[in-house]
Amino acid sequence: MSPAHASHAVSHPLFxxxxxxxxxxxxxxxxLFVALHVFSAAxxxxxxPMTLKNYLDLQGPEPDQHIAYGxxxxxxxxxxxxxxxxxxxxxILIHGGCWTVEFxxxxxxxxxxxxxxxxxxxVWNVEYRRVDEAGGGYPGTYQDISAAMQLLQTSAAQYKLDxxxxxxxxxxxxxxxxxxxxxxxxxxPSSSLYQDKVLIIPTVISLGGLADLRREQxxxxxxxxxxxxxxxxxxxxxxxxVFADTSSAEMLPGGFTxxxxxxxxxTVSPPRxxxxxxxxxxxxxxxxxxxxxxxxxxxxxVAATSASWKIVLAxxxxxxxxxx
Numbered sequence: 001m002s003p004a005h006a007s008h009a010v011s012h013p014l015f016x017x018x019x020x021x022x023x024x025x026x027x028x029x030x031x032l033f034v035a036l037h038v039f040s041a042a043x044x045x046x047x048x049p050m051t052l053k054n055y056l057d058l059q060g061p062e063p064d065q066h067i068a069y070g071x072x073x074x075x076x077x078x079x080x081x082x083x084x085x086x087x088x089x090x091x092i093l094i095h096g097g098c099w100t101v102e103f104x105x106x107x108x109x110x111x112x113x114x115x116x117x118x119x120x121x122x123v124w125n126v127e128y129r130r131v132d133e134a135g136g137g138y139p140g141t142y143q144d145i146s147a148a149m150q151l152l153q154t155s156a157a158q159y160k161l162d163x164x165x166x167x168x169x170x171x172x173x174x175x176x177x178x179x180x181x182x183x184x185x186x187x188x189p190s191s192s193l194y195q196d197k198v199l200i201i202p203t204v205i206s207l208g209g210l211a212d213l214r215r216e217q218x219x220x221x222x223x224x225x226x227x228x229x230x231x232x233x234x235x236x237x238x239x240x241x242v243f244a245d246t247s248s249a250e251m252l253p254g255g256f257t258x259x260x261x262x263x264x265x266x267t268v269s270p271p272r273x274x275x276x277x278x279x280x281x282x283x284x285x286x287x288x289x290x291x292x293x294x295x296x297x298x299x300x301x302v303a304a305t306s307a308s309w310k311i312v313l314a315x316x317x318x319x320x321x322x323x324x
Contacts, residue, residue, distance in 0.1 A: 004085050010162065049265050049297035050306065052103070058303060060110030061117075068153075069147040077148050078106065079159060079178045080113045080123035084322055086160030088122035089167075089320045092152070094181075095209070096172025098224035098268075099141070099231060108302065109171070115304035115313075117229070121320065122161050124319075128177070131230045138233035142193050145181050154198040167319035168201045171302050172268065173224070175209015176231075178270060179248035180260065186251035190238070193245050203257045203319035207301040207312065212277055213247035223268045249277065252284035253285040257290055259315050263296030263308065291315075 023296040063078035066200040070076075082088055093113060097103035106127045113123040128144035129136035156163045170178030182201040187194045210216050210224075217228040232242035243250045258281050259276030275288040281288035293301060317323070 009095070009307075023103075024101035025075070038166055040076060045046055049263065049295060050303060051297070052299065055108060055299035055302070056113040057106045058104075058108040058111040060114040060245040060304075061115070062110070062111070063123075066322045067151065067160075069151045070144065070302045072129060072133075072135060074127050074129045074130075074136075075144055075147070076127050077120070077151065078113075078127070080125065082117050082120045084120070086122075087156075087162035088120065088160060089165035089322065090122050090124055090152070090156075090161050090163060091167065091316060092178065093123055093151075093179075093196040094167040094168070094170040094174035094177045095126075096170070096174045097113070097130070099137075099173045099226055100224075101130050105130075111249035112302055112304050112309065115216050115309070116316070117138075119322070121316070121322075122159070124148075126166040127309050131226065133183055138242075139192055141231075143179065144247065145177050146184065146193065146195050146198075149181055150185075151196070153197075163199065165320050166199075166201060167203045167205060169176045169207065171206045171318065172209065172298065175260075175269070176213070176248070178204050178244065179209065179211040181204055182256045183248040183251040183254045186254060187245055191245040201256055202257055203259065205261065205312065205319065206274070206277075207261050208263065208266050208298045209260065210273065211247065212273075212280070214243045214248035214249065215276070216273060219269075219273070233248045249280060250281055253286045256285070257319070259291070259319075261291045261293060261301055261312060261315070263293045263298055263300055264300075265296060266298040267279045268298040301313070 037095045065079040065083045066076055093108045093109045095105045097105050106125055109125050113125055116123050126148045129140050131137040168178040169183060182204045184198045198273055210220055217307045220226050233244045235242050260278050261273040264273040270290040278288040278290040299307040301312050
């Protein structure tokens with residue numbers, strides 16, 4: 001019997017009347033009535049996919065440090081440090097929001113940052129200029145991500161962070177950006193985004209990401225209302241292919257492992273997007289896998305209390321060599 005049917009049966013007057021002759025049975029009936037209704041409500045809450053409002057309401061602890069990598073308001077990272085001496089394994093977090101300030105951002109990532117830090121994992125939570133901020137879009141957004149990665153590389157010893165144990169996790173637009181960050185080693189010196197001696201990221205976990213800018217530009221326009229030129233810039237004589245240095249899919253093989261995780265009910269980045277990218281990466285010679293989260297939307301994967309988070313967390317632990 002389902003919880004809904006069971007609770008209905010218990011609340012039926014004939015059922016209660018049958019138990020009414022015995023005081024102890026009446027008390028047992030009442031306890032069962034309450035328990036089944038609570039269980040039923042909890043089951044519904046557990047099964048329901050998160051909405052945008054649920055995502056925007058996510059909260060978590062404040063970071064231990066706020067570290068600027070530039071002089072603009074959105075050019076900073078937040079550091080969450082576990083208790084202990086370190087050095088600590090590091091999870092880079094890059095938030096989503098359709099590359100705009102409109103749909104939340106770095107604060108929502110505090111929710112999973114709080115869970116990770118309790119598990120002994122330091123968190124490097126990255127803010128960056130988005131397309132509707134001065135200097136955001138191409139090339140500013142990418143330059144911000146590069147600067148945040150370089151800051152981690154140069155300050156790891158100061159903050160007791162172990163960059164030999166590192167994983168990068170990005171949600172939605174952040175999925176595109178973490179995949180790009182790990183691919184930077186493939187940028188040609190002719191690109192304005194080129195940087196020497198980049199941080200090596202062995203594993204990237206993309207949560208509902210949209211990394212293949214060329215193939216997914218219609219989906220990006222339809223779901224995020226982003227014109228692809230905002231993310232790629234305009235072609236020029238010296239840069240005829242605007243995807244060559246902005247889309248990680250054009251830099252395959254990237255030389256790192258890519259884990260693509262999408263909610264079964266995600267309409268922003270459906271499971272097909274992750275599966276297509278994983279196949280393209282494998283065909284190019286990279287290690288890549290796609291996972292679909294049962295009953296999940298575009299937001300469940302960044303909520304530490306969701307059933308989806310357990311699946312994401314297992315991939316993070318695997319990437320860092322941590323036994324769960």
